Amino acid sequence: MKFSVLASGSTGNAVYVESGDQAFIVDAGLTGKKMDQLFQKIDRDIKKLSGILVTHEHTDHIKGVGVLARKYNVPVFANEKTWDAMDHLVGKIPTEKRFHFDMETVKTFGGLDIESFGVSHDAADPMFYTFHENGRKLVVITDTGYVSDRMKGIIRGADSYIFESNHDVSMLQMGPYPWSIKRRILSDVGHVSNEDAAIAMSDVVFEKETQIYLSHLSKDNNMKDLARLSVSQTLQSVGINPGEFVHLHDTDADEPTKLVLV
Known part of the structure; x- marks a missing residue:
């Protein structure tokens, strides 16, 4: 499992995590153009993303979600309340690319287990993620x-x-x-x-x-x-x-x- 903090701060947030043939970003809080540039800097192909894991609906975390989902046909994962809160902000995302990731559950993708957990923030239902692979553990916790x-x-x-x-x-x-x-x-x-x-x-x-x-x-x-x-x-x-x-x-x-x- 490898990762890069693509961008972090009040102007936009995104974290890249890969394991084998699985590749995810936690949030996409920058423009599609900027996300493209950041992927080039870490020598990774944004077209090969397995999914976008959304933490909450604040703009600095979702600005590029809709663009990436539509442009690169990327699945988007968020809990129900976050979907409701961000729907009008991210534009139309095809139904087949909209997935629910409930709070405090684990989803498995190949050899990668992704665990969601709730945090305390002024958003609809904010949650972050822990990544598990072969006994190794990566935690993303902000906001x-x-x-x-x-x-x-x-x-x-x-x-x-x-x-x-x-x-x-x-x-x-x-x-x-x-x-x-x-x-x-x-x-x-x-x-x-x-x-x-x-x-x-x-x-x-x-x-x-x-x-x-x-x-x-x-x-x-x-x-x-x-x-x-x-x-x-x-x-x-x-x-x-x-x-x-x-x-x-x-x-x-x-x-x-x-x-x-x-």
Whole structure:
């Protein structure tokens, strides 16, 4: 199993995951043209996608879903409430390419098991995904106001994480956003901060080689260096020293990460 964080941030999100002849993207929150470019950068053929796994209906996660489904005849998977919420946003998708992926279920594609789980976000029925193959585990978890014990139980012990580290609380509080938006981001249905993300990480990582990709960073309320430093310091405060068995990586809003083995 290999993956690349194609794009991550408030302007658009997409994660590529492949296993054998199966290839999926979690969300397509960029234009079809931009998605084409990102696939070229990781040397993969977008025409060979097995499906798009939708997490929720916010624009930065579904902008390119309809275009890719129609242009490349790609199946789209989402739960019922998300389908209802995004139908008018993604345009017409052929009935034979519309599939339901219920919350907290597992679908198997070849040797790849994909498990869905719910998160806490201000969307119709938001959920993310865990990928299992031959004892290896990849977790994608962003867009959640907090990480509950139930979520931790599902994502615990993964080999690789694409983990939200959205904002620095001080930057957000002192920044230009209206108070209503600040309150939404800081709420239980908003986004996790650098420190809260690290606390959750400390509860789910095992003492084995673990790759963590810090994701969905706010353009206005965070910086890569600050996120990495904050997460590192919080992990160190509970006895986990990044660089020993936990390794932190950046993601970008415009450039994909290298395609890496889980």
